[in-house]
Amino acid sequence: MRKKRKREHIENYLRTTYKGDTLFEDIFIEHNSLPNLNFSDIDTTTNFLGKEVGCPIIINAMTGGSEFAHEINRELSLIAKEYNIPMAVGSQTIALCDDVECRESFSIVRETIGDDGIVIANLSAQSSIDDVEKALDMIKADAIQLHLNPAQEIVMLEGDRDFRGILENIETIAKTIDKPVIVKEVGFGVSKEVATKLYNIGIRNIDISGFGGTNFIEIENIRYNSIDFSELYSWGIPTALSLIKCRELPKDLNIISSGGIRSSMDIVKSLILGGQMVGISGEILSYLLHGGYENVRDYMEATTHKMKIIMVLLGKKNIEELKTTEYKIIGDLKELLNSR
Structure with missing residues (x-):
């Protein structure tokens, strides 16, 4: 049943039509006419989980548990290896049984990326310690995402209805x-209040x-x-709003900005607003399903190239400088923040 559901999630993603607003359009960043930079000197490398990565992008959690997912994860991990960026697998709950095919659809990621790359495990935040350790071991993971998905579960026919004790x-x-x-949330945002509860119990990495x-x-x-x-369908906290509010917490909280990240401008604005890394899933999945590995590669090439262009136009040579960029909040986002 889980295998069938995983495939349905991917197929139904392609059928969705509702487009939510991340509110990144309400972040204004100012053009610099005297950048005093050479494009070839722009450096997008950064550090994440103790390792250097090629750019602050994570291929975020998508799928696993079937032959169909095996091929998706193999091609995504090839992209992660080529660009030296982290990759998170989809929920491994389906692979905690003795089904070899299920496990291999996840383990292919580490096998492809190699020991030097960053691979992130994924389970429900309701999982047991034993299951978490199995998920980590399955892919020799550098970290684990514990996902929060009450909005999904509550409308899922076979989903959970009891959310007590998760914190x-x-x-x-x-x-x-x-x-x-x-x-990690799964697409409905993390509020400052929830982030504070997580911070107070020792969590220092949140994917909003x-x-x-x-x-x-x-x-x-x-x-x-x-x-x-x-x-x-309109339920949730827009990504830009969630990021701004969570960034009010102490600086040792590492925030991954994800949720509707599609373009180089989304990536740049996420970093300026305080994200350490940026997670992309749906956009990459669409490129993969509509054109395979080369299509995703073209998307990555264009996105990283345009990211460097924006950095030049802001006069920022590297990611640390980029994060110091001043910005103005306008439009609906400004109204939401002023009303809180």
Whole structure:
């Protein structure tokens, strides 16, 4: 059943039509006519989880658990290796059984990327310590994402309905395992209040996964259409808003900006607003499913090239300089922040 659901999620993603607004358009950054830089000197490398990466992009969690997912993960891991960027696998719950095919659809990522690359495991935040350790070992992971997805689960026909004790479980996991824990939403955003609760129990890595990208309420609605959930498609915290509010927490909280990240401008603005890294999933998946490895490679080439162009036009030579860029908040985002 899980295998069938995983495939349906991918197929239904291609059928979704609702487009949410990340509100990145409401971030204004100023042009610099005297950048005093050479384009060839622009440096996009940065450090993440103790390793140097080619640029601050993570191929974020997508899928696993079937022959179909095996091929997707193989091609995505080739991209991660070529560009020296981290890759997170999809939820490994399906692979915790003794199904060799399931496990191989995840282990292919580490096999392809190699020991020097960064691979991130993924399980529900409700998972046991034993399952977390198995997931980490399965792919020799550098860290684990513990995903929060109550909005998806509550509309899923076979989804969870009991969300008690999750914060306490995250704390137990974080204090028990010897690898970094990244708490990740799945597309509805993390509020400052939730981020504060996570910070107070020792979590120092949060993937906000805001509203504006993959909409799992719509995806589940396509699977289970006896109840119309379309009035909930707009539910969530826009990525830019979530990022700004979470960045009000202490600087030792590392924030991954994800949720509707599609362009080089989205990446640059995410870093300027305080993201350490930027996670992309839906956009990369679309390029892969519509044209394979070479299509994703073309997307990565264009995106990183345009990112460097924007850095020149801001007069910022490297990622650390880029993060010091001043910005102005306008439009609906300004109104939302002023009303809080």
